[in-house]
Amino acid sequence: QVKTRTNRHGGILGGITSGMPIVFRAAVKPTSSIAQRQESVSLAEKTGVPLEIHGRHDPCITTRAVPVVEAAMAIALLDAYFCASTNTTKDSPWL
Structure with a gap:
């Protein structure tokens, strides 16, 4: 099997796969806590209630981000693939 010595190119050379594993990096912006008072609804009482967050309560979204990035x-x-196979690459922002 012919393959490159290293995969520093991430598996893609000039927009075409080299047969090596495709490797890429992704960055995720941290979620934020909204400190501003908001109006919400209590499902148990079915009435409007104020919602106010004090301090920072940022969840760890790392475990949820992996399948989202893989799906994207x-x-x-x-x-x-579809754009290349239908010859409409001018309509795709990716190609």
């Missing part, structure tokens, strides 16, 4: 990558690859 799969959609982007499928879009690129």
Whole structure:
């Protein structure tokens, strides 16, 4: 099997796969706590209640981000495949 010595190119050379694993990086913005008072609804009492958060209560979204990034990558690859196979690459922002 012919393959490159390293995969520093992430598996894609000039927009075409080299046969090596596709590697990419993704960044996720941290979620934020909204300190401003908001109006919400109590489902138990079915009345309007104020909602106010004191301090920072940022959840760890790392475990949820992995499948989201994988799905986004799969959609982007499928879009690129369909655009290339139907010869409408001018309509896709990815190609």
